[in-house]
Amino acid sequence: MFERDDDTLTDVTARVAASLKAAVRLDAALDARVMAQVSALPAHRPGGWLGRAWSWLRRPRTFALSPLAGLAAAASVAAIVFLAARLGAPPVGAPAGGDRTPVQFLLVAPRAASVMLVGDFNDWTASATPLRTAAGGGLWTVTVPLAPGRYRYAFVVDGKRWQPDPSAPPAPDDEFGSPSSVVTVGGTL
Amino acid sequence: MTALRTAALAAGLTGLLAAQAAGQDPRLERLDPDTRIAVAGLVDSARASGLPAEALIDRALEGAAKQAPASRIISAVTTLLSNLRDVRAALGASATAPELEAGASAIHLGVRPAALTRLRVLRARQPLTIALSVMADLTARGVPADSAAAAVLALAGSLRDDQFLAFRRSVERDIELGAPPAAAASSSVRLGAGSLPMSNGGTSTSMPPRRP
Amino acid sequence: MGIGEGMSKDAELVRRVLAGDAAAYGGLVAQYRDRLARYAVRMLGDRSDAEEAVQDAFVRAYRSLPRCDDPQRFGPWLFGILVNRCRTSYARRARRERVVLHDESASLVAAVASTAERLDWEAEIAWALDRLDPPYREAFLLRHVEDLSYDEMATLTGAGVSALKMRVLRACERLRVLLKETDRV
Numbered sequence: 402m403f404e405r406d407d408d409t410l411t412d413v414t415a416r417v418a419a420s421l422k423a424a425v426r427l428d429a430a431l432d433a434r435v436m437a438q439v440s441a442l443p444a445h446r447p448g449g450w451l452g453r454a455w456s457w458l459r460r461p462r463t464f465a466l467s468p469l470a471g472l473a474a475a476a477s478v479a480a481i482v483f484l485a486a487r488l489g490a491p492p493v494g495a496p497a498g499g500d501r502t503p504v505q506f507l508l509v510a511p512r513a514a515s516v517m518l519v520g521d522f523n524d525w526t527a528s529a530t531p532l533r534t535a536a537g538g539g540l541w542t543v544t545v546p547l548a549p550g551r552y553r554y555a556f557v558v559d560g561k562r563w564q565p566d567p568s569a570p571p572a573p574d575d576e577f578g579s580p581s582s583v584v585t586v587g588g589t590l
Numbered sequence: 591m592t593a594l595r596t597a598a599l600a601a602g603l604t605g606l607l608a609a610q611a612a613g614q615d616p617r618l619e620r621l622d623p624d625t626r627i628a629v630a631g632l633v634d635s636a637r638a639s640g641l642p643a644e645a646l647i648d649r650a651l652e653g654a655a656k657q658a659p660a661s662r663i664i665s666a667v668t669t670l671l672s673n674l675r676d677v678r679a680a681l682g683a684s685a686t687a688p689e690l691e692a693g694a695s696a697i698h699l700g701v702r703p704a705a706l707t708r709l710r711v712l713r714a715r716q717p718l719t720i721a722l723s724v725m726a727d728l729t730a731r732g733v734p735a736d737s738a739a740a741a742v743l744a745l746a747g748s749l750r751d752d753q754f755l756a757f758r759r760s761v762e763r764d765i766e767l768g769a770p771p772a773a774a775a776s777s778s779v780r781l782g783a784g785s786l787p788m789s790n791g792g793t794s795t796s797m798p799p800r801r802p
Numbered sequence: 803m804g805i806g807e808g809m810s811k812d813a814e815l816v817r818r819v820l821a822g823d824a825a826a827y828g829g830l831v832a833q834y835r836d837r838l839a840r841y842a843v844r845m846l847g848d849r850s851d852a853e854e855a856v857q858d859a860f861v862r863a864y865r866s867l868p869r870c871d872d873p874q875r876f877g878p879w880l881f882g883i884l885v886n887r888c889r890t891s892y893a894r895r896a897r898r899e900r901v902v903l904h905d906e907s908a909s910l911v912a913a914v915a916s917t918a919e920r921l922d923w924e925a926e927i928a929w930a931l932d933r934l935d936p937p938y939r940e941a942f943l944l945r946h947v948e949d950l951s952y953d954e955m956a957t958l959t960g961a962g963v964s965a966l967k968m969r970v971l972r973a974c975e976r977l978r979v980l981l982k983e984t985d986r987v
Binding site for chain 3 (some may be wrong): 684710711712713714715716747
């Protein structure tokens with residue numbers, strides 16, 4: 402169908418390609434990180450049996466086989482390949498991403514007997530996340546690990562009084578009768 | 591049939607439907623049966639459209655926790671679903687759930703969908719969650735929606751997410767100190783664009799000139 | 803300038819590494835780091851994903867070095883490993899992040915087309931590139947940014963030459979459509 406590589410770019414796609422050819426610099430420490438990982442691996446050995454076995458397998462060869470012999474040969478080749486794969490490179494694990502960030506919530510309520518944190522992250526369950534106060538103080542706190550995202554929440558004081566977080570942005574109101582606050586946790590998923 | 595048996599049958603049917611709906615998500619059992627059915631229907635509709643159902647469930651649970659009337663809960667969830675659809679139309683098919691939810695807050699507060707589309711272009715292939723959240727948060731603090739959107743867009747090409755949060759804090763601090771919200775936003779933009787380090791060294795950071 | 807130009811130098815370094823001189827691998831990393839970086843960033847659109855993919859590719863290449871058939875062609879062989887890493891990275895990110903939908907975002911194109919303001923060119927390209935499906939983006943980048951031949955691309959991607967030519971053409975068509983409304987002289 403195509404007689405030659407007649408896909409020379411003209412017009413806007415040429416500009417796109419030209420722009421994309423600009424050099425891209427990543428973090429300068431990348432070389433060091435690669436070499437650190439490399440140096441932690443076993444060094445290659447000259448004439449290692451793994452390399453030799455693989456080269457032997459890859460070399461094209463022609464020989465006659467009876468059907469049964471062919472099966473046996475195939476099985477032994479498969480065994481060697483399997484063994485090579487096992488002893489060779491296990492896949493590099495991906496670094497963990499999407500970590501949760503500890504977020505501290507606090508409320509000053511000197512006369513409160515109890516303060517609960519209620520919000521999207523605990524299904525608005527009134528009893529799930531109590532705040533604690535240092536003895537005698539009116540400063541109630543709790544720290545919750547949160548994945549990146551945006552969460553509505555409020556405090557419930559003494560089991561009955563809804564209290565938004567005075568230090569946080571207000572949540573868009575849904576006219577539920579008491580306002581909530583919003584916390585935004587950064588990072589990538 | 592006697593009235594009693596009819597009523598019992600009707601109650602049983604409602605309970606059955608409610609149970610079916612509640613089978614969608616056990617948390618919805620906190621709602622009364624009629625609310626549960628309506629919300630479950632909205633949740634199903636969201637799921638069918640690929641929109642984040644969790645956001646709708648959270649909103650219903652908030653209403654239940656605050657013992658809001660059924661009509662308020664259903665109205666809130668319906669509005670949220672509509673906002674999510676609008677955000678998806680503005681941001682495109684690849685928008686993630688956190689982006690949709692943050693965008694829905696912004697739209698609910700009056701930010702125009704075109705501003706979201708513009709944000710996607712200026713911040714291509716980065717998550718927009720934080721930028722959209724900041725738009726919503728500023729508006730919630732009293733900055734007029736258009737001003738909040740304009741402020742975020744002006745900085746969209748040059749700030750990292752953590753810098754966006756710092757920008758929001760600086761606006762909030764000014765508002766707390768008594769500045770009119772719109773003024774606080776625009777003065778922080780001038781400071782932010784001038785003094786914060788650019789996120790991608792070497793790429794163009796010029797702000798697009800506006801057509802008259 | 804195609805990849806793998808300093809072939810005999812590469813071959814020498816590869817032989818030294820296989821002989822046990824791990825430090826010699828640093829020379830290969832320095833040689834190819836920027837080329838890999840450029841492709842990975844354009845393909846994935848995310849610098850930290852790209853760094854991870856490039857780092858990953860180098861380490862895998864080191865481990866698999868005995869399986870590199872021709873030390874003189876280390877460059878293209880390494881590039882093939884990177885292309886695969888990028889595919890894995892993209893698929894992983896798509897599973898984590900995306901609400902999976904299949905409707906064309908025609909309304910989005912129209913919205914951008916009606917935007918009155920002139921946009922930053924690089925942002926436009928990034929946006930348009932992101933709107934290409936990964937196989938088309940990959941083919942466009944390999945052919946017209948990395949300047950690989952279709953034969954080399956076939957080896958790297960496992961696709962046939964005709965299929966690759968088709969993908970490149972489609973990618974160009976799509977880029978023209980996407981950028982048409984905003985491309986003002």
